[in-house]
Amino acid sequence: MDQPAGTGATALHPAERVDAATLARAHGLTRGGARPTLPAYTAQLWARRHFVAALSGARLRTAYSDTRLGALWQVITPLVNAAVYFLVFGVLVDTGRGIENFVAYLCTGVFVFSFTQQAVQTGGRALADNVALVRAVRFPRASLPLAATLAQLQQYAVSLAVLAVIVLGTGEPVTRRWLALLPIVLLQAVFSAGLALVVARLAARTTDLVQLLPFLMRTWLYASGVFYSVAAVVERVPAAAGLLHANPMLVYIDLTRQALIASPGPAGPAHLWPLAVAWAVVVGGGGYVFFWHAEETYGSG
Amino acid sequence: MAEQRTAPPTVIVDDLHVVYRVRVAAGERTTPATAVRRLVRRQRPPGVREVHAVRGVSLVAYQGQAIGLIGGNGSGKSTLLRAIAGLLPAERGAVFTRGQPSLLGVNAALKTDLTGERNVVLGCLAMGMTAAEAAAVMPGIIEFSGINERGDFAALPMRTYSAGMAARLRFAIAVARTHDVLLVDEALATGDAGFQQRALRRMAELRRQAGTLFLVSHDNRSIRDSCERCIWLDDGAIRLAGPTAEVLAAYEAETRRG
Numbered sequence: 350m351d352q353p354a355g356t357g358a359t360a361l362h363p364a365e366r367v368d369a370a371t372l373a374r375a376h377g378l379t380r381g382g383a384r385p386t387l388p389a390y391t392a393q394l395w396a397r398r399h400f401v402a403a404l405s406g407a408r409l410r411t412a413y414s415d416t417r418l419g420a421l422w423q424v425i426t427p428l429v430n431a432a433v434y435f436l437v438f439g440v441l442v443d444t445g446r447g448i449e450n451f452v453a454y455l456c457t458g459v460f461v462f463s464f465t466q467q468a469v470q471t472g473g474r475a476l477a478d479n480v481a482l483v484r485a486v487r488f489p490r491a492s493l494p495l496a497a498t499l500a501q502l503q504q505y506a507v508s509l510a511v512l513a514v515i516v517l518g519t520g521e522p523v524t525r526r527w528l529a530l531l532p533i534v535l536l537q538a539v540f541s542a543g544l545a546l547v548v549a550r551l552a553a554r555t556t557d558l559v560q561l562l563p564f565l566m567r568t569w570l571y572a573s574g575v576f577y578s579v580a581a582v583v584e585r586v587p588a589a590a591g592l593l594h595a596n597p598m599l600v601y602i603d604l605t606r607q608a609l610i611a612s613p614g615p616a617g618p619a620h621l622w623p624l625a626v627a628w629a630v631v632v633g634g635g636g637y638v639f640f641w642h643a644e645e646t647y648g649s650g
Numbered sequence: 651m652a653e654q655r656t657a658p659p660t661v662i663v664d665d666l667h668v669v670y671r672v673r674v675a676a677g678e679r680t681t682p683a684t685a686v687r688r689l690v691r692r693q694r695p696p697g698v699r700e701v702h703a704v705r706g707v708s709l710v711a712y713q714g715q716a717i718g719l720i721g722g723n724g725s726g727k728s729t730l731l732r733a734i735a736g737l738l739p740a741e742r743g744a745v746f747t748r749g750q751p752s753l754l755g756v757n758a759a760l761k762t763d764l765t766g767e768r769n770v771v772l773g774c775l776a777m778g779m780t781a782a783e784a785a786a787v788m789p790g791i792i793e794f795s796g797i798n799e800r801g802d803f804a805a806l807p808m809r810t811y812s813a814g815m816a817a818r819l820r821f822a823i824a825v826a827r828t829h830d831v832l833l834v835d836e837a838l839a840t841g842d843a844g845f846q847q848r849a850l851r852r853m854a855e856l857r858r859q860a861g862t863l864f865l866v867s868h869d870n871r872s873i874r875d876s877c878e879r880c881i882w883l884d885d886g887a888i889r890l891a892g893p894t895a896e897v898l899a900a901y902e903a904e905t906r907r908g
Contacts, residue, residue, distance in 0.1 A: 369664035369708070373746035376658045381736040381745035399784075400775035407772065411763040482760060484737055485820070486776040487750050645739060 384644045394489040404496035408471075409503055427508040430463065431456045431515070438576035448578055449612045453516045457609055458575035460512050461602045464505040465541040466566045472497040472545025473552045473562055476647055483647060490647045491640050494549040498542040505534070516609050529608040537601045539629040543636030550640045553647055573598040597628040660831055660862040661711040661734060661751070665743035668704040668726075668733050703729040705886035706743070711831075711879075716853065716863040718877035718894060720870070720901055726886040727866045731833045734864065749830035752777070762809040766797055766819055769808055773823035787826050794852070795822035796845050818845055825852050828859045835866045850876055870898055 373380075385393065394401075413422045434455055438444045445451035472494035476483065479493050509530070517523070552558045573596055574582075583590045593599065604621050704726045711717055719727045732738045734745055735753035760769040770791050774784035795818045797803045797811070808816055824832065834853075853863055853876055867873050873880060873894060880897035882890040890897050 369662050369746070370744070372659065372710075373662045376748070378659065378662060378746035378748050381734060381747045381751070383736075396778055397775065399779075399781040400772070403768075403772055403775050403781075407761060407764050407768060410768075411761075414763065479761075482776070484732075485753065485760065486773065487736060487752075488776045488778075645736075 384641070387638065387641060390489055390491075390641050390644065394491055394495075397488055397492050400488065401492050401496045401499060404492065405500035405503065408496065408500040423504055423507045424511055427460055427463070427511050431459050434459050434576055444577040447581060450519050450521065450610055453519045453521060453610050454606060455576050456512055456515050457606050458573070458602050460505070460508045461537070461605045462570055462573055462575050462598060464501055464508070465537065465544070465598060465601075466570065467504070468498040468501040468538075468541040469544050469548050470562055470566065471501060472542070473548035474559060475545075476549050476553050477556070477559070490644055491546060491637065494545040494640070495542055498538065498545050501541070502534075502538050509534070512609070521610055524611070526608045530605065533601065533604045533608060533625065536625045536629040539633035540597060540601070543629075543631075543633035546636035546640035547632075550643050553643070569596075569598065572596060573602060575602065597624070597632070600624045600628060657712040657714055658748075659710050660713050660748045661709070661864075662746040663707055663709045663730075663734065663743070664746070666704055666707045666730075666733060666740055666745060667702070667742040668729050668738055669700055669702050669741040670729070670738060671698055671700055702741075703886055704733060707883075707886070707888055708743075709881065709888070709891065711862050711864070713862060714857055715879055716857055716865065716877040718873035718880040718897075719864060719866045719883060720868075720873060720880060720897070721883035721889070725883040727883050728835055729886075730883065731835055731864060731866055734831070735833055747831055751831035751833055752824055752827075752829045753833040753835065760808065760820065760823075763807055765807055766792065766795075766804040766811070769819065770804075770823055773820075774826060777823075777827050779827070791819075791822045791826050794825075794848060795819045796848070814842070821849060825849075825856060828856060829861050831862045831864070832856060833864045833866075836868070846872070870902065874898060 384390070409420075409423075413419050416422060418425065435452065439451055439455060445455070448454050475493035475497045476490065483490065483493075548558070548562065552562075572593070573579075574593075579593050579599060583593060600621055604625055607621070707726075707730060719730065721727055729738065731753055733740060734747065735751045736745070736747070737753065760773055764772065767788065770788050771781075771784045774787060774791075775781065779787070792798055792804045795815075797815045797819055803811065803815065808819070811819070821834070832853075850872075853865075857863055863876070865873060865877055877894050880892065880894040881888055882897050882901050890900055
C-alpha cells in the first residue's frame with residue numbers, strides 16, 4: 350500500500366530521504382523552528398512592535414481590572430510603598446541622618462528601584478505567564494519580556510509624576526536638571542529590559558529561579574542605598590567601596606536624585622554618566638543576545 | 651521515479667523523531683523530605699516522563715493540498731502538528747516548511763482576561779499585521795466566529811466564553827490571514843453546524859490561495875469532506891498514507907474490529 354513520493358502526503362522512501370534537505374532548499378523551504386540570525390531576529394521583532402505595545406497595554410489594562418479603584422492603583426501603589434518605607438526607615442529606625450531632604454531622598458530611591466524590580470520580576474515570568482500564546486503563535490519570544498518591561502516603564506512614568514509632586518512638596522525647586530530625567534529613565538529602561546531578558550531565559554529552564562527571585566531582588570534593594578546613605582557605609586568600611594559602587598542600581602538612583610534634589614546627600618561613585626551608559630549597553634545588548642541564543646527552546650515541552 | 655507534479659512542496663518532514671518531557675501528576679507523595687532525598691540521590695523530579703511521541707515520520711505535502719491526520723488518542727497526531735509548526739524541537743530528523751506554519755488547536759487559549767475584541771487585535775498583531783490592518787479585519791473576524799450571535803460577547807473577557815466559543819474565535823483569528831501552511835487541531839469539532847459550514851468554506855478558500863492544510867480530527871466525516879489525502883498515524887509512526895477514501899476505509903475497518 351506504499352504510495353510513491355510525489356503523489357503527495359506520503360511517506361518518503363528511504364532512498365529519497367537523502368534528498369529531503371536538497372528538495373527543501375530547491376523550493377525555498379526553511380527548517381522549522383530554527384533560530385533566525387540576530388539581524389533577522391531584530392527585524393522580526395521590529396515588525397512586531399505594535400504587538401509589543403498592545404501586549405504591554407493589555408497588561409496595564411487587566412492588572413487592576415477586578416478592583417473598584419481601577420487604574421487609580423497605579424498612583425496609590427507607589428504612594429503606599431513610599432509611606433511604608435518612610436514609616437520604617439524615617440520614623441522607627443532613623444537611617445536618614447546626614448541626609449538633608451530624607452523624604453525626597455527615600456522616595457526617589459524607592460521609585461527608581463521598584464521600576465527595575467518590577468520589570469525583572471514580571472519580565473522573568475513573562476514566558477511562563479503567556480505559555481498559551483507562545484504555543485499558539487510563532488513570534489519573536491523577546492516580545493514578551495520586552496512588553497513586560499514596557500508596561501513597567503508606563504507605570505514608572507505615572508510614579509515619576511507622583512514623585513515630582515512629593516519632591517516639590519518637600520520644598521525642592523523645579524530646575525533645568527529635571528530634563529536629565531529623560532536620558533536617565535531611558536538608560537535605566539534599557540538596563541532593566543536586558544536584565545529581564547536574562548532572567549526570562551534562565552527562568553524558562555530553571556523554574557525554581559522564579560521562587561528565589563523576590564529574595565534576590567530584596568537583597569539587591571538593601572544593598573542599593575535606597576533608605577540609607579551608601580557614602581556613610583563606605584566611610585566606615587572603605588574596603589566595601591569597590592563592591593558597593595559597582596552596583597548599577599546605585600548609579601541610576603544617584604543620577605535620579607541629583608536630577609531632582611538640590612542637595613542629594615553625600616556623593617556616591619564618580620563617573621555616574623559613563624557608568625550609566627556602560628551598564629545599559631552591556632546588560633541591555635548582552636541580555637538581548639543571551640535571550641536570542643535560546644529562542645528555539647522557549648515554550649516547548 | 652515519482653511522477654512529476656506542478657505544485658511545489660510546502661512541507662517536508664524528514665525522519666522526524668520528537669521526544670518530550672512531560673510533568674504528570676506525581677504518583678507518590680511529595681514532601682520536603684522526599685524532595686531532599688531525591689536531590690541527594692540525584693534522581694529526576696517525580697512525574698517527569700519522557701514520551702517518544704513521533705518515531706521516524708517522513709512526508710511531503712504540496713501546495714493546495716488538504717491532508718487529514720487520523721489515528722487513536724496518543725498516536726502522535728497533535729505532536730506532529732506542533733513539530734511542523736516549529737513549536738516542539740526535533741530530537742532527530744528535520745522539518746522544512748515554506749513560511750511560518752500557523753497552528754490552531756483547542757488548547758491554545760489567548761489571554762483569557764482580555765475581551766474577545768482585544769484578543770483578536772493581539773492575535774492579528776502577533777501574526778505580524780500592523781495596527782491598522784488588525785483594526786480593519788477585526789469586525790470580519792468577530793462576525794465569522796459568530797460569538798456575537800447571543801449578545802455582545804466580543805466585549806466580554808474570554809474567560810466568560812464557552813469552550814466552543816473560544817475555539818471558534820481562535821479559528822477565526824488564525825484564518826484571517828492567508829497562510830502557506832495552516833495546521834488545524836480538532837478546532838472544528840467544537841463549533842455548531844452553521845460555524846462548521848463557514849469554516850469549511852474558509853478552508854477551501856485558503857487552499858485556493860495556494861495554502862496547504864493539515865487537519866487533525868476524530869470526526870471522519872470532516873476529514874472526508876475537506877481532505878483528499880490522509881495519513882494514519884499509529885504509535886508515532888505512519889501506518890498508512892494515501893487518498894482519503896482508501897486510508898479511511900482501512901482505518902474504519904481496523905477500529906470496527908476493535
